Amino acid sequence: GQNIDQPTEMTATEGAIVQINCTYQTSGFNGLFWYQQHAGEAPTFLSYNVLDGLEEKGRFSSFLSRSKGYSYLLLKELQMKDSASYLCAVSLGGATNKLIFGTGTLLAVQP
């Protein structure tokens, strides 16, 4: 089976840094995505990692360790608008390259 784990909820303070972890055990791996989903809206793409290391994009960075089956999303200089669910997703590769999602982490940014 496929297993993608994330913390259910996190709380952080405006202006701070928060790290959202994701661990996965899947039958295949062709990259890991992070999506952001505000309440009542569609998920939107944040980042993609397929090689080990850190990918930085503005206030957001994503890290991958394939050997450990581990990724994290780092959000810096938190803003109130960053309050949302953050979804970790793994692309399985193979014939279908199925994209499967973790349960998501609901981040609440407080003043």
Add this chain to the structure above:
Amino acid sequence: DTAVSQTPKYLVTQMGNDKSIKCEQNLGHDTMYWYKQDSKKFLKIMFSYNNKELIINETVPNRFSPKSPDKAHLNLHINSLELGDSAVYFCASSQDRSLGNTEAFFGQGTRLTVV
């Protein structure tokens, strides 16, 4: 222009009815998906089509039937609706399923409520 559009956005219907949700993408993508997001916000894949061909069919009741008249459209028809079908259904598309780094673009979702 909306990249992935699905209609309706809200759908309230009685148990036992048959309903359809339509999805269209204008991105020229080859692959389209249907996902179901339940009350716990877990996003689960249901179906995937690549160039009108079904490539993923998860363990979904056969009351759910996807139809892809062309690669820009993937509709979802649901027969004999049940209370447990209440959820938000998301359509998505991506450029090429064989490319790992191809992000999926999501529609705005259809909130289905079965009463």
